[in-house]
Amino acid sequence: MRDKLLPFAPPVLGEEEIAEVAAALRSGWITTGPRTHLFEQNFAEFTGAAAALAVNSGTAALHLALVSLGVGKGGVVIAPAMNFCSGVQAIEQTGARAVLVDVDRETLNIDPAEVDRAARSLRSGERLAAIMPVHIYGHPCDRASLIAIARQHGCALIEDAAHALPASYEGTMIGAAEETGIPILTAFSFYATKNLTTGEGGMLTGPPDLIQEARVRSLHGIDEDPLSRDSRSAPWFYEVTRPGFKYNMADIQAAIGLAQLAKLPGFAARHAEIAARYNEAFAAFEEFRIPACRSGIVHSWHIYALRLNIDPPGFTRGEFIAELRRRNIAASVHFIPVHMHPWWKETHGSEPDDFPVAHREFRRLVSLPIYPAMSDRDVEDVIEAVTAIVHENRNAAATA
Numbered sequence: 001m002r003d004k005l006l007p008f009a010p011p012v013l014g015e016e017e018i019a020e021v022a023a024a025l026r027s028g029w030i031t032t033g034p035r036t037h038l039f040e041q042n043f044a045e046f047t048g049a050a051a052a053l054a055v056n057s058g059t060a061a062l063h064l065a066l067v068s069l070g071v072g073k074g075g076v077v078i079a080p081a082m083n084f085c086s087g088v089q090a091i092e093q094t095g096a097r098a099v100l101v102d103v104d105r106e107t108l109n110i111d112p113a114e115v116d117r118a119a120r121s122l123r124s125g126e127r128l129a130a131i132m133p134v135h136i137y138g139h140p141c142d143r144a145s146l147i148a149i150a151r152q153h154g155c156a157l158i159e160d161a162a163h164a165l166p167a168s169y170e171g172t173m174i175g176a177a178e179e180t181g182i183p184i185l186t187a188f189s190f191y192a193t194k195n196l197t198t199g200e201g202g203m204l205t206g207p208p209d210l211i212q213e214a215r216v217r218s219l220h221g222i223d224e225d226p227l228s229r230d231s232r233s234a235p236w237f238y239e240v241t242r243p244g245f246k247y248n249m250a251d252i253q254a255a256i257g258l259a260q261l262a263k264l265p266g267f268a269a270r271h272a273e274i275a276a277r278y279n280e281a282f283a284a285f286e287e288f289r290i291p292a293c294r295s296g297i298v299h300s301w302h303i304y305a306l307r308l309n310i311d312p313p314g315f316t317r318g319e320f321i322a323e324l325r326r327r328n329i330a331a332s333v334h335f336i337p338v339h340m341h342p343w344w345k346e347t348h349g350s351e352p353d354d355f356p357v358a359h360r361e362f363r364r365l366v367s368l369p370i371y372p373a374m375s376d377r378d379v380e381d382v383i384e385a386v387t388a389i390v391h392e393n394r395n396a397a398a399t400a
Helices: 015-027 034-047 058-068 085-093 112-119 143-153 208-218 226-230 251-282 317-326 342-348 356-362 376-399
Strands: 051-055 075-080 097-101 127-131 156-160 184-189 202-206 304-308 365-368
Touching: 015 034, 015 251, 034 051, 034 202, 034 251, 051 058, 051 208, 051 251, 058 085, 058 156, 058 184, 058 202, 058 208, 075 085, 075 112, 085 097, 097 112, 112 127, 112 143, 127 143, 143 156, 202 208, 251 304, 251 376, 317 365, 317 376
Parallel strands: 075 097, 075 127, 127 156, 156 184
Antiparallel strands: 051 202, 184 202, 304 365
């Protein structure tokens, strides 16, 4: 057994990030400036995006996507019930109505059949403004089906790619520019636990005109950014052209992002190695269901979500996580479905079984540590802890 706790998802930072931040501090430009713009350019090049905007969170990116598309009162945005709260909250902040739908049992991504059903069942006077899927855990959703539905209803696709960097669907990286006949905006998160971190932060990619609209709204609706104003004869002059927010990324954050982006291919390779080792070890146990990985996709493996077969395994999910902790392995759960939170239940009157797949599968989920700084010994410690719990419970059941 380990003598020290293996943390669940610490940031992986090195001297390169420290040097970039120090250079930003020495430059005297610490808010939005040259490093932020360079980070946007490098990120767009990495993903194949037509344009990119760096912001202060993935939630800000989602909100800006909605606002830049003109989503508001009378609009409906469809999102999965198996989801973090931020995207659904952003929808409701615009005045639009968030409609939750259930998820696919295999991948836990949004179920296109449920999206289609919801899109055909709107209230009188409403219009479908957007579909907001989540590429959950880093496994891309069924984009082809969702794009077809969005095209049929004349709405946009706003991809929550907080987990999906770098991930690909049928040869196209999530966030890349593509001709689909509908607007597609993609929001990334750079929170401390993400595959690429800036501490807090995010990125929005999409068509240049929509990204420019988001750029203006990301800084109070001011028509030009500080770098542009600094080069003019009257740099003090600015105009506010529309309502906006304070969503800009600072150069100190972007400095971290520049160093992280250079390391991302190596990070991704290590995530995949750890996931493959977990899959190999856990696939043989009837007590577990290993994560799905459909053909035609590249998984980012941001989260390794193991599912317990609890009918019955001899232990509850809570007991399983507590036993891991006793063995100095930290674990978590992703996610508590949106409709099960008091905020949603009180405002929408939902019940857990309203979305039976999300409810059932949530109760089985355990997220195991997976990050590039894990050593091979760390990975083996996780495997040994997980399998030891199973064997102990099998023995206990046999002697009961």
